[in-house]
Amino acid sequence: MLKYFKNIFVLITLGFVIWMLFLDSNSYLIHYDLNEEIDELENEKEYYRKEIIKDNKAIKELKREEGLEKFAREAYYMKRVNEDIYIIEYADSLKTKNNE
Structure with missing residues (x-):
C-alpha cells in the first residue's frame, strides 16, 4: 500500500483532489452551502407566490x-344605523393563565 504513495502521479492526483474538494474557491463545501441557500430562497419564493395569490383573492x-361590508363588520366592528352588534367569545378562545 505504501508503494502507491511513493508514485509522483498518485501524490499529484491526491493533492489535486484534496485541493478541489476543500481548498478551492469552487470547492464542494462552498457548493453545498450555496445549494442550501438556493433551496431556502426557492421555498421563500413559493411562499410569497402563495401569499400574492391569497392577497389577490382578498x-x-x-x-x-x-x-x-363584511370586512368592515369583522375587522372594525362597524354597524348600520339602528343595529346592535354582539360579540360572542367562546371560553376556549379567551386568553387565560391556564391556556396561554
Missing part, C-alpha cells in the same frame, strides 16, 4: 360591496 373580495 383584493377581489374587497372590490365587491358585500365583501367590503
